[in-house]
Amino acid sequence: MSVITSPGAPTPAVAAARERSAELEHLVARNPAGYRVLTGDRPTGALHLGHLLGTVANRVRLQNLGVEVFLIVADYQVITDRDDAGDLPATVREVLLDYLAAGVDPARSTVFTHSAVPALNQLLLPFLSLVSVAELERNPTVKAEAEASAAQGRRGTSGLLLTYPVHQAADILFCHGNLVPVGADQLPHLEITRTVARRFNQRYAAARPYFAEPDALVTPSLTVLGDDGVKMSKSRGNALELRASEDQTAAYFKRARTDADRTITYEPERRPEIANLLRIGAHFSGTSPEALADEVGPAGAGRLKALVTEAVVEGLRPLRARRRELASAGPRYVADVLARGNARANEIADRTLDDVRGLMGMRY
Template sequence: MNTNPQTAGPDASVSGPFPDTLGVSAAQARSAVLEELILKDPGRFRVLTGDRPTGRLHLGHYFGTLHNRVRLQDLGVEMFVVIADYQVLTDRDVADNLTGYVEELVLDYLAIGVDPARSTIFTHSAVPALNQLMLPFLSLVSVAELNRNPTVKDEISNSRQSAVSGLMFTYPVHQAADILFCKGNLVPVGQDQLPHIEITRAIARRFNDRYGGGTAVFPQPDALLSSAALLLGTDGTKMSKSRRNAITLAADEDETARLIKGAKTDSERHITYDPSTRPEVSSLLLLAGLCQNRTPQQVAADIGSAGAAALKKTVTEAVNEYLAPIRARRTEYAQDPAFLRQTLHEGNERARAVADATLAEVRAAMNSHYY
């Protein structure tokens, strides 16, 4: 992979008919345009995506984002996947079991098909130049802009801490550094992450205006909205690591069966797909449909009046069959810890080379390249 951000990967920007600040409907329309462009010329795109190492990844992660990363990789899009170990501290006092969770993420990535020869897997803490970009970027946003970021507000309201640290407020700017260090011009996100992308676009635009001298140092990245539907946890609420209501990719068949058996449904025997009035039943139907490449309505029609027990049996069989090859690969990779370390070492080296080149360009643009 070419690690020079000035010559590799995307154009400085991807032109389109939409304004800088996008609402959800405009972002959805823009995403449809982007999907067509990806199919025509995947090499013009560079994606930044990633996860915080706070536990094993689950089916909500997989059908929400992970399988899309593999799809983009296989189409030929250049991928950077950050394991955001520094960002673990945004909503907690200490980063528990960090080494173990980082290894779990690498295992999950490899098991689902992320190819370290085509996708760069790296950690925040191993790329100093990336994190150093946050300092000039912070000078390009106001405290008021950070205060009114709706995603930050939501994270603060749901934080397990009595008082959040300053790192929470810099979280969107750190994400901007994640995206822009590699000149990323495409970021797969959910609707709730659109405000972060807008801050990143503003930072890129302001840096170019203030320091670019007529040259676009950074692209203004596009959000690629996922069309994935929301999967509920086994308790009927949002699937989440912290709520212990998720089926992880690493769960074995027996654990999967036990979790699905205890999943919340309702008292109506006839099984139908109706997310508005039967959210728990509909989520299970959706999960089975995703695993079987069928619509949830088709799954519901097959079950009919057989009730919740038949629904859970169908879902269990579908999930276990779908995850079988992923689990087999995960077990195989887990037996080779040297390969896991090598994958991360090589990814960190590639990311450092890109970040160092970008930071040198930033210093030159800011006229601070004096040593």
């Protein structure tokens, strides 16, 4: 459910999704209470700058508009492509601290974990009957994840990874989510959800459709590169964690990859590493990448890195202060937030599963 933008001209499907998203933004602004968003992350480590700029800031924006947000910490999905899930309780706590520090309000957004909501996961069974193995195997994101696992020497495609798009359908449909923030690369995942909803309605609720087919909200976001010039990722070890110190932030940007041209220009295709720094700096300083490039000009990459470091440190200062405050309060507060979120998610999931059983003639 992370938002990733891709370079180059969009396909017709992506162009249509972006056009529809622009319409949805106007509709949401007029009637935020009419929308329910489901989004989330795999808890494979504390969140980093790419998460904030790519997804988390947008979730907080939607929450603050008045949209009901369900935020899933997808712990079951950690084991889709790895044998060792690590210290999940500690990782989940770190992710929750990042969410809360970034502005997620548990009074307005429901934060919960996969494993704590049995009825959600039970929906996977009837939903799997609505899609074919061929449809799952040709899902491009599943293909990409499987290839990445093989390249990193991990085990072959697991059944959980293969069925991930249907599990995601259960995530979205259990709470009757009708708006899903996605990147263009995840549109095929959402199409599986729409297919599941449509086929369920056709098979079991033709007279009165039960599930809405959720819309994709493809919103502009930053694709953030790590200090090695490759997309920022926890698994690559090239990420700047939100919880990092100011000194760690300065050291991170000091070693960030640039290029040999001294004069700074904003040319994303030709100079991706420089463009990445310009976009990050512009985001936190409230300007444009082009204007920041003009400001630095012949002063070179060293000056650019200094300006980006200053902007990021200042921009993240309130978030980091809030995170330290929450962490110092001890684990109880975060545990209580998750317990309340899990309870609400269970209440909704139980009701949905009961409805599904009734429509399928399986309520005994």
